[in-house]
Amino acid sequence: MTKLTLNGRTYEVDADPEMPLLWAIRDHLNLTGTKYGCGIAQCGACTVHLDGQPVRSCQTRLGDVGDAKITTIEGISGPVAEAVRTAWRQLDVVQCGYCQSGQMMSAIGLLSENRKPSDADIDAAMDGNVCRCGTYQRIRAAIHDAARSLA
Amino acid sequence: MLNRSLKMRDRAVTSRRAFLRGTAAAGGALVIGLHLEKGARAAGGPDFSKVPARPNAFVRIAADDTVTVVIKHLDMGQGNTTGLATIVAEELDADWGQMRADFAPADASLYNNLAFGPIQGTGGSTAVANSWIQLRKAGAAARAMLVAAAAQEWKVPVGEITIEKGVLRHPSGKESRFGAFAAKAATQAVPENPTLKDPSAFRLIGTRLPRLDSKAKTDGSAQYALDVRRPGQLTALVARAPRFGATLKSVDDSAAKAVPGVVQVVRIPSGVAVVARDTWSAMKGREALTLTWDDAGAERQSTESQQATYKAMADKPGLVASKQGDAAGAIKGAAKVLEAEFNFPYLAHAPMEPLNATIERAGDGSYDIYAGSQFQTIEQAVAAGILGTTADKIRITTLWAGGSFGRRATASADYIAEAAAILKATGEKAPIHLVWTREDDITGGYYRPAAYHRIRAGLDAKGAITGWEHRIVGKSIIIGTALEAMMVKDGVDATTVEGASDTPYALPAYRFEVHNAREGVPVLWWRSVGHSHTAQAMEVFIDELAHAAGQDPVAYRLGLLKQAPRLSAALTLAAEKAGWNARAQKPGRGYGVAAHESFGSYVAMVADVTAEAGKVKVNRIVAAVDVGVAVNPDIIRAQVEGSVGFALSAVLRNRITFKDGEVQEKNFDAYEPTRMSEMPKVEVHIVPSAAAPTGIGEPGVPVLAPAIANAVFAATGQRLRSLPLDLTALRGV
Numbered sequence: 001m002t003k004l005t006l007n008g009r010t011y012e013v014d015a016d017p018e019m020p021l022l023w024a025i026r027d028h029l030n031l032t033g034t035k036y037g038c039g040i041a042q043c044g045a046c047t048v049h050l051d052g053q054p055v056r057s058c059q060t061r062l063g064d065v066g067d068a069k070i071t072t073i074e075g076i077s078g079p080v081a082e083a084v085r086t087a088w089r090q091l092d093v094v095q096c097g098y099c100q101s102g103q104m105m106s107a108i109g110l111l112s113e114n115r116k117p118s119d120a121d122i123d124a125a126m127d128g129n130v131c132r133c134g135t136y137q138r139i140r141a142a143i144h145d146a147a148r149s150l151a
Numbered sequence: 152m153l154n155r156s157l158k159m160r161d162r163a164v165t166s167r168r169a170f171l172r173g174t175a176a177a178g179g180a181l182v183i184g185l186h187l188e189k190g191a192r193a194a195g196g197p198d199f200s201k202v203p204a205r206p207n208a209f210v211r212i213a214a215d216d217t218v219t220v221v222i223k224h225l226d227m228g229q230g231n232t233t234g235l236a237t238i239v240a241e242e243l244d245a246d247w248g249q250m251r252a253d254f255a256p257a258d259a260s261l262y263n264n265l266a267f268g269p270i271q272g273t274g275g276s277t278a279v280a281n282s283w284i285q286l287r288k289a290g291a292a293a294r295a296m297l298v299a300a301a302a303q304e305w306k307v308p309v310g311e312i313t314i315e316k317g318v319l320r321h322p323s324g325k326e327s328r329f330g331a332f333a334a335k336a337a338t339q340a341v342p343e344n345p346t347l348k349d350p351s352a353f354r355l356i357g358t359r360l361p362r363l364d365s366k367a368k369t370d371g372s373a374q375y376a377l378d379v380r381r382p383g384q385l386t387a388l389v390a391r392a393p394r395f396g397a398t399l400k401s402v403d404d405s406a407a408k409a410v411p412g413v414v415q416v417v418r419i420p421s422g423v424a425v426v427a428r429d430t431w432s433a434m435k436g437r438e439a440l441t442l443t444w445d446d447a448g449a450e451r452q453s454t455e456s457q458q459a460t461y462k463a464m465a466d467k468p469g470l471v472a473s474k475q476g477d478a479a480g481a482i483k484g485a486a487k488v489l490e491a492e493f494n495f496p497y498l499a500h501a502p503m504e505p506l507n508a509t510i511e512r513a514g515d516g517s518y519d520i521y522a523g524s525q526f527q528t529i530e531q532a533v534a535a536g537i538l539g540t541t542a543d544k545i546r547i548t549t550l551w552a553g554g555s556f557g558r559r560a561t562a563s564a565d566y567i568a569e570a571a572a573i574l575k576a577t578g579e580k581a582p583i584h585l586v587w588t589r590e591d592d593i594t595g596g597y598y599r600p601a602a603y604h605r606i607r608a609g610l611d612a613k614g615a616i617t618g619w620e621h622r623i624v625g626k627s628i629i630i631g632t633a634l635e636a637m638m639v640k641d642g643v644d645a646t647t648v649e650g651a652s653d654t655p656y657a658l659p660a661y662r663f664e665v666h667n668a669r670e671g672v673p674v675l676w677w678r679s680v681g682h683s684h685t686a687q688a689m690e691v692f693i694d695e696l697a698h699a700a701g702q703d704p705v706a707y708r709l710g711l712l713k714q715a716p717r718l719s720a721a722l723t724l725a726a727e728k729a730g731w732n733a734r735a736q737k738p739g740r741g742y743g744v745a746a747h748e749s750f751g752s753y754v755a756m757v758a759d760v761t762a763e764a765g766k767v768k769v770n771r772i773v774a775a776v777d778v779g780v781a782v783n784p785d786i787i788r789a790q791v792e793g794s795v796g797f798a799l800s801a802v803l804r805n806r807i808t809f810k811d812g813e814v815q816e817k818n819f820d821a822y823e824p825t826r827m828s829e830m831p832k833v834e835v836h837i838v839p840s841a842a843a844p845t846g847i848g849e850p851g852v853p854v855l856a857p858a859i860a861n862a863v864f865a866a867t868g869q870r871l872r873s874l875p876l877d878l879t880a881l882r883g884v
Contacts, residue, residue: 016411019431027386027429032378033371035553036430037503038589042819045503073371089365092785095793096228097368098375098503098553123828130819132503132554133228134796136830138789 002062006031007075017063022046024062025072033073033101037130044129047102047109048072054109056128073101080111083149087142095133103129107143116147199265199843200284204292204345207337208261209285210239211253212293216317216330218243219251220286223262223271224278225525226254226364227502227555228793229848230786231278233362235286237782238279241355242290242348243297245329246317252363257527257547272526274560274676276750276846279782283844284347291345293336300335301327350780350841359785364551376550377586379509379521384582385414387573388433388591390440391422394449394812395596396671399423399442406439416440417576424573430586450671451812458494461603461624461668465492469622469664470642472652476660481618485609489699491692492605494873495625495684496806497598498677499822504553505592506566510534510574511582517544518574522567523552525559533564537571538579556678556797561597562632593822594814598807599677600625600647601668604688614700616711618660623648623685626668628676642667646676650685650853655715655748656693656708672809678797682749682853684874690745690857691872694864704744704861705731715748717777720838722746722755725775728836729757739763741865745857751845753777753838754791758831758858762866764881769799769831769859774851776835779842787847788835794851795833800825802856804875 004011006029013028020039025031025048034057037045041056048057049071076085084107087093094100103126110117110125117125122140131139211219220236232252240250255262259271265281267274294314301319302309313320320326350356367373392399402423404416412432417424423440427433452460482488508522518538524530524547531542538545552559559566570585577583587595602625609617627644629635638644643665652663677683697707705726712719726732726744734742739762746755759771774791781787805822808815816822856874863881864870871877 015429016431016435019429023429023431027431030380031371032374032380035375035504036377037505038819040589040818040820042823043503085369088369089361092362092365092789094228094362094365094368095230095789096503096552096554097364097373100368101371104369126827130503130824130826132501132556132797132824134793134799134825134830135789136796136825136827137792137833140827140830 002065004065004070005067006070007072013062015062017061019062020058021048021060021062021065021070022057025057031072031074035098035101037099037102042130043099044106045099045102047105047129049105049109052109052112054106073105076105076108079150080108080146083146084108084111084142087145087149091138091142091145093135093138093142095135099129099131103131103139107139107146110143111146111150115150117143199281202265202285202288204288204341204343205261205285206289206293206296206341209289210243210293212297212329212333212336214330214333216249216328217251218245218249218329219253221255222252223255223264223282225273225523225549225552225555225559227523227525227552227559229278229790230362230783232364233360233786234279234782235282236363237355237360238283238286239290241353242287243294244314244316247355247360249317249329250363254549257524257531257545259528263528270526270528272528272560274525274557276752276848276850278846278848280751280843280845287347288345291347292342295342295345296336296339297329297332299339300332304332304335356780356782357784360783362786373551375504375553376509376522377504377507377553379550379584381509381511381582384509384511384584385426385428386430386433387424387426387583387585388437388588389419389422389424389569389585390437390442391591391595392444392449394444394446394451395673397444397446397449400445401443403441406441407436410436410439412436415577417573419569419572419576421569421572424576426573426577426583433586434588449812452670453810454808457601457670457809458603461601462492464624464666464668465603465605465622469666472643472648472663472665474662475658476618478618478620478660478662481660482607482609482620485617486612487610487699488607489610489695490605490607491695491872492603493684493688493691495602495687496808496874497601497672498801498805499593499598499807500556500558500677501593501822501824502552502554502556502558505589506558506587507585508567508570509582509584510570512574512579516540517546520545520547520567520570521550522547523555523559524549525552525555526561526564529562530564530567533568534571537568538575557676557680558597561675562634565597589819590817593807593817596673597675598672599683600628600674602684604684606688606692608692608696610696610700614702616658616696619658620662621651622664622666623651624666624668626670626672626674628674628680630667646681648681648685650682650747650749651689654689655718656711657714679749679849679852682747682849686745686747686749686853687856687860687874690747690854691860691870694743694857694861695870708744708746717838718746718748718753718755721753721775721777724836724838725755725757725773728775728834729759729773731757739866741862741867743858743861743863743865745854745861747853749850749853752847752850754850754854756854756858758855758862760859760862760866762863762881765878767803767859767863767876767878769829771832771834772855772858773834774836775838776847776850777838777840778847779840779844781837781840782844784837787837790847791835791851792833795855796825796830798852798855799829802859802874802876803829803878806875
């Protein structure tokens, strides 16, 4: 049994400690907002927060999480998360939407550290998140909008 | 309430027979649908207007005032859910805030794609186009029924009632929202030919409306097929042959069965399925399999040999796709002759959500499938054939799809067939969730066909085209599938030559020929199908001719498009908005243009690039599109922006290559999609139009590559023709 603190709740997961956190979240806790895209940390669809830092849950072993607080798209809260969600909706960023949980988790991570990111900052923080529908222009605009609303 | 309201690596003979059984009658109409598109061009597009008003099939009004539009298409991100709901809301005079959407069940008698005959399915950028009149009639009929109900209740003449933003009103001061009359409206006779609005009265169409899926897709609650969790479900992964066409020789599954969480290992036509309690256990179990394959019938080519074969094939005359006059003679007598060749690689669709589906047997012997279903009618027939039942016993719950770009629509219903085969092989006890990993997806075939183009054209002394000869080599998407008999004429598959053999350019003499390559790699439509390569060949070569003629690339095209006013207008608008005539001309920076019609829509793009040795940066794309009536302008813009993001990586680097028959690219590290830092600024301008709406899911894709390639030429003086662009060839910039 592995003990996890996720979205403010404590869970016990009966799974191989080698299992990537991604699959524990999706298959054992049935929280499906966090997505599988590549399994090799090349797309960012599986991004969650560990103690507020964006990480790729496909490359995080269940056994390595320890006491870290996990946050998924279902559990985000606070002014930065609200600003990001509002901007995403106002600009209608989503197309297929599958990658957007991960995009938003990375964007929240960026804005939590940097309240006024430049385009170069956005490139650096978001280049690991693939959107096959190509919504990058709106993601960028939404991050700038969210930053403005937080100012 | 108004609510009466194959070839999967050449496997599965049973499923293919089932498909034929299921669609034998349907096929003729499918052909008619596809061919109509061409034949009807002069008449302004296929006629989707002869449909009955069916408010009960498409519109549900609830007591709580919500209006739910039943969406018969897959929404894989193109936004058709919002688009189709807009059409109903418009005729119903609803308030946008009360609109909801729900995906239709699989039932081709109500929900067939009018462009596909009696088949329910999504593709060819047809969702809005085929639904336009159907949903306007449904919305208008529902409106008339609401008005009739209110008139009875209020005891006033029907003609005195108005509706605005979801509120029914009578001059006496009576007013009500829809919910109060929903039950009574449902008892009214359905008007056969409800009056449709004059477009001048449109209030929602043509405006920016929030997408209906934005909320669920930003809080993790949107349900994709991968998120389905049925009680007791097991996850299945399949080990497939490393080479297409190989067959399984032997299996040692003892180690796999010993992996904790693995429940069962079964053989199915496509390989060996490992069924487990969760995805990770299935992955570990699959890794533990020891399999040997018989490569006797396997494809063993490498990319180099495939390309050499194509090139050699192009040396000989091919099947004629279209011709006019004596092209060879016209070129012979020309003042100047240009020749060019273009290579195109296989491409994987790589939607963010990999293929997957859940299937389970219900207590009464019927079945449920949960999937991002793109060809419902075909999937029903294929699954029924495998499970030994009839198509009506297969229910499909269509879910949001995490992209598709064509991949979820195959004539063999390939991954649905696989899921059904696993369910059957496991005894139909537990629900089976078949999951493809990213590696399965990228190496799994059904690629955009590789292609080779060779073009020769002659110019007279003034630079006018005298003749055009064009040979295309590629594997047909249709030949070898169940659709061949219905969709291939005299050996020519239109999806190989579309966008070239039917070019709108006024060529005095031309001859377009095709060679059907036959290698064993499964191929499929990839966002914009044949146009994904023909537009590059046509638009780059036209640019070369303009340059050879010493004329401006935009002016040269316009001179050849006098009979194509809509494409001309899009081109003119894009050039104007991009500042074409005032563009800076300096080394290393260039503007390029391309214009192309596909799926009845007209798109022109101007690309502004910076090029240096080994590197191209696309700074800005200015697009102009004519899609007829722009139902949701913001979604149209989003689709064109997205087309740029989607297609850019295919311009810059994506290719599927083979070594001794094995796919070399396995994941996003080797088949890397466009990333944020590469995304250019995209501006989209919409040509005002009163014509019936067409689609925009695909037409933004074909023009990107030639616009960029032509800009690279402007920047460097070097022609890069093949895709992906060979940036290593850029020298001395």
